[in-house]
Amino acid sequence: RIQSIDALEILDSRGNPTVRVNVRLDNGILGTSSVPSGASTGENEAVELRDGDPDRYGGKGVRKAVANVNDLIAPALIGADPREQAKIDHAMLALDGTENKAKLGANAILGVSQAVARVAAAACNLPLYAYLGGAGAVRLPVPMMNVLNGGKHADSGMDFQEFMVFPIGAPTFAEALRYGTETFHALHRLLASKGYATSVGDEGGFAPKLKSNEEACDLIVKAILAAGYEPGEDIAIALDPAASSFYEDGKYRLSRSGQGEKTAAEMTALFKDWVTEYPIVSIEDSHDENDWNGFKGITAALGDKVQIVGDDLLVTNTKFIARAVEEQACNAVLIKLNQIGTVTETIAAIDLCRKAGWGYVISHRSGETEDSFMADFAVAMGGGQIKTGSACRSERIAKYNRLLEIERELGAAAVLGR
Ligand code: PGA
């Protein structure tokens, strides 16, 4: 039974405050979890409650969310059985009473939801992935490793936010991580040899002032080859342009790279060219979050050979995912626990993906903590794909290291990928 719940304000990987929650049972077992935070957030995401007090952290403090856990959520959940995840999550939804968790804050609610899952797993003497995923949770995810950061994640030359290496040909997770990491190191040497900066952005990818978005793809292909891998066979490319961040007044404005303005159809045409030129197998948020026609257009044009992923468009929300399935606006979903705010609702979103035969990618946020909850969650949900940054910055590596541990623990039972 839950004996106490308490929250505190901690810092994320960008030095912004976020919420950590401890849930303790009457037998002394403790579960802890921390909440991440995005920068290129979708406008329909659940509300991340911030204090707005300009005297603390530029208004980004989370003391209100912390107080909501300690003063409102905790009293309502004391005595509950932590194994009743859905019941506990629904109790918090009822306590909040709003459509988008504006009253308590999704950061408060998710912190409790994740910590409850953790403590329940510990009480059952199970690793978190086995507790949430059952005996069938043996599928490790292939990592999409974000080796070049642009857009809102870095002051670099790229309009597009994420250029990722995706080691689809690796036999195990450990090998996939090695393929991607060696490519990351090869890219480092390549950038240095060309006189480009090798400092990194929010997700640990390099952030050079490249001349164009294409140059990013060119360099990644060169790095894959330099690391000794076959582009498209061993390692493919995945993209997240995060197009909402450069969409203005009905146009896609590629201003950093000086590549002009494009319509939705011209964006689709650009990606169509890229798919023939580069080994691209997955494209996320190719269009603005309100440009449903743009998404439908690219899915119709490329959806049979490329994974078209909705992130800002769908915000891990069953309401939007159902519409996207109905309208064939994409064919895969990016899954972020904090976009929707409870473990239960996130699982419901994934259920919808499975029913539609869609892929789903469990994802970090650009602001992360050392908590590796999402690594266990990815194995529990078994989608075979994860997006959690490049091969540096410990808040990213924490997830990879946890997946290495899980793969070793599963031994011969472990499988990789979709
Ligand atoms: P965010 O970006 O965490 O800054 O929102 C991640 C993404 O767009 O996938």
Ligand code: ZN
């Ligand atoms: Zn995205």
